[in-house]
Amino acid sequence: MTVMAWLAGERQAWLARAAALDHGREEPDWDRAATGANTLGSLSMPQVTWLIAKGPDASARALIGKESYLRLRQRIDVGRVAVARFELDALPFAAALAGTSPDALGLLMLPLRGPEPAALVAGWLRHLGSARLWARLWLERHPEAAARALIPAAAGRPGKARQNAEDARRHLAAAGHEPLVVTIAGELGAAALAAISALLATGPAPVTREQPPAWARAELLPPVRAAAGPPLPPDEVTRLVAALTRSRLAEPPEPAPGDPAPPGAAVPLVVEGSAAAQPMVAPAGPQLQRLIAGCDRGSLAAFGRALLQAWLAAGMPASHAWAILAQAHVGDDATWGELAPLVRSWPAKSRYLRAIDGHAVLATVGTDESLRHALAIEHGMSGGPMNERAVAYLTQAAAGRGLSRTQLADRLTVTHGLDTAMTLDYGRRAFTVVADEHLTLFAVDADGRRLARPPKPGVKDTNPEAYERFQRLRKEVRATAVVQIARLERDMLEHRLRPARDLPAVLLPHPILGPLARRLLWGQYGPGRRLLRALRIAEDGSFADRDDRTATVDGHAELGIVHPAELGAELGDWAQLFADYEIMQPFPQVNRPVMALTERQRAACSLPGGLGPVPSSRISALADGSWHSTEHGARRHTQLSRGLPGGLRLVVELDPGVPTSWGATVPAEQRIAEIWVDDAWSDHWQRARRIPLGAADPAALSELLVQLYAAER
Known part of the structure; x- marks a missing residue:
């Protein structure tokens, strides 16, 4: 039986949120509408909020008994007020809200003690966002109720309910409640006590997989060569596939984010699972490590790609999604070139979990090539939970290198070979490739003359494909410049900052980022990302202020691309300075349309x-x-x-x-x-x-x- 179990002052705090609920102008007929026999279903959303917060008691109870959810952004306050005002009568309403959005609304279960809340919160322990914290807080607040409600399921038939209950049982034991769990299991009978004792003795069940599917049979896949040269025997390949089937995501990162009552805040601190830290691919087990160590890496990667293609051809069965995660153990640069287009396409086909697996692989591998693909995927996204997951994975991969996501993107921007002396060798004659400040490519002949394009090869030229290489290079550089210009503009709009030392060390020497960075207005930022001063990059690579005087900037200072709305009265001066120097910016900045407010x-x-x-x-x-x-x-x-x-x-x-x-x-x-x-x-x-x-x-x-x-x- 479910009962209320409030902490001291908690109910009063929740009731007080009624004063903060917005419902607009109260109309004279709201009371009559709320007490009408057949009008509850036709109430407007402001009326619903008003009714739950302070409307007639009987009508409000009838409403929360019918409504399963509300399309409101202030649902957390509506839910807290409903639970505090109507207590157990609000259980179905609160459970429906929490079940729909456990990260944002799961804390509504905290004061409710009983089997229904226990079964609901136990399923949140594997979540990545705040729902996991609400589940832990609930279990530690109501350990006896949790044990009584979940022990039968933990000792019952295999399935989702048993897995959730076992997760909860492990958490209770880790929190110091193992004696309580054993005592209650004894009260529930000998069978329950025996089952729980066995679980406590063995710990978490080992990760097991079924036999490799038919499409993964050794004879259907390309051979894997041993490091010494000869192909592996079929039974060894079968063992390799069996080991790869154990590929999985690691346990959710710690700690679970969120805060049900942050000091001085009107609403709880909530982190949605898509924006929380994401699980990487778990390390290979000892057996898989031994098998991989004995293989030639090139043939092993080709074998892994064949496994992936076979899984795709089999219809992408979810139970065999290990074929994606296994690429983290066996893949190479060619693998990421095959995997990245799939990851990009899967969300549009509602294959969201598979896309998450792909992002996890690219971030776990963490090579320059895999992360370049991950950055390209994220660049093409338009927002939403999947974009948040991609950003989270990139942020974690960058942090592994001690960098921010912006710094990672700077360092992984391709150079197309322009950072070294590039020569087009026709055989009997050669040309040097150079790029101007607008990233237009030219060819320079032996006499130093700049040509818009190299001449077409003649009959005496022994390497005519060099001309086509130049044409391809022009298109590639142009495409990269377009992507990087868009990224730098996004950096401006989102206030992405870099340490000042990165400009002379990373951006300015880069053959593509350098010419773009020199044509932008930068700013030094202080606490709260407040603009302290604007700076231009002078011709010698130093910084110059508005008066065109050399400015000294500490290498640890935070620099960002200034938005013109931040410049106030200085905007006109900077626009004139850029005009005087005839600086053509890669995107509108100092001449960008802007609507800045006056102080008033x-x-x-x-x-x-x-x-x-x-x-x-x-x-x-x-x-x-x-x-x-x-x-x-x-x-x-x-x-x-x-x-x-x-x-x-x-x-x-x-x-x-x-x-x-x-x-x-x-x-x-x-x-x-x-x-x-x-x-x-x-x-x-x-x-x-x-x-x-x-x-x-x-x-x-x-x-x-x-x-x-x-x-x-």
Whole structure:
């Protein structure tokens, strides 16, 4: 039986969140609607929030008995208030919320003690995000209830319930509750005691696999040569395949992130599993290590690629996904060239777990080539949980080298051989390849003349393919430059920083990054990523300030690419200086469209209307892109919002709004009535504005305001 088990002051703290819930203007008919016989299903979201927070008791209880989830960003507060206000009556509601989003909402189970919460939280111990922490906190808070609820499953038939219960049993034992587990097992009967005693004696079950599948038979795969030369006998190859089937991801990294009640914070600290530290591929076991050591590495890698292709041809059975993870033990550079396109394509085919396996392999291997492929995959992503996992894996791989992800990308940018003297050898004549500051390639003949392209080979030239090599090189350099320009612009928009020593040591000597970096305006940043001063890279590679005087910069100082919205009154001076030196920037920076706020506007909590009229079609286009539109009454989308760094959102109030019903007449134009900033976890229904616009990142705010300004045009 489930009961409430509050910590001292916990229930009062949860109830107090009702005051923070946003539900907008309370309408006179809300009470009547809430007490009506058939109206609960037609309540608007603001009404639902109001009802749970402080509406009529009977109607609110009826609502939480029916609703399984709410599409709100403030669900954590709605859930905490519901559990504190209605206690056990809110169990189905809270369990549905927690089961839907365990990382964000799993802490709703903490004060609920009983078999239903125990079964739910036991399944979270293998999660990567905050759900794992909520499960551990629950088990350590309710060890007796956990043992009584989970011992029967841990001693029962194999399956998911048994695995979850066994995970919970191991955690309880590790937390010092093993005597309690044994005592309760004895109370549950001799069979339960015997089963739990056996589990405690043997520890975690060893990782086992079924026999290698038919598509992985030795006779169907290319031979593997021994290090000494001859091919391995079939039985040895069979043992190798059997050992590879034990390839797996390592246990989740420690510690589990999150905090249910961070000091001074309105909402819990939550880390979604996609953004948490990710598990790498577990090291090869002793047997696999011995087998691999006796193999020729080239033939072993080819064998591994054949295994992967055979698994793909067999339909990618999930039970044999070890074929991906095994590449971390046997693969080479050619393997990553085959694996990377698969990893890139799998999310679009809903093969998310397989894509995660592929990212784990590329990051675990951690060679220059594997990480170049990982960086290229991440560059082509458009956001979302899979992008977060790719970033997490790259961050972990970079940290293994003592670098940030940005530093890793700098060091792995290909040079195409331009960092050395490159010669096109036609046989009887040769040309030197050079690149100008705009990364346009030229050929220089023996007399020092610069040619737009080398001459076509003649009949006396013995190596005519050198000409085609130059043509390919031009395209490759151009493609790399496009990718790196986009990356550097993203560095500016996301405030990615580098230690100052990296510019002269890494970026400037690089044949592609160097010419790009010299044409950008850099800045030295202090605590909170606040711009301290802007700097230009002078012709001799030193730094120069706004007055064109040499500036000394400590090698440990943090440098980033400045966004023009950060420059304030200095922007015009810098734009003029770049114009005087005729510096053509690789992407718009000092001449970038910018909307910077005045000090008075930064101190205000909203901007009044004035941008308009705006075509409704343009508003719809923004809503169909990366902006989020919200219906706030009258069956019209009357708000647009977009995320800002630091857990904030920019909110735009529209008048009269875009109708939500199909076939309704859409006004030709919209007026932007107000622009304001709110917490990302809020639903932006409140009437009072509480966050000054100056709290928003000026670069991100400028980019969004420019989009709105473009909408006006």
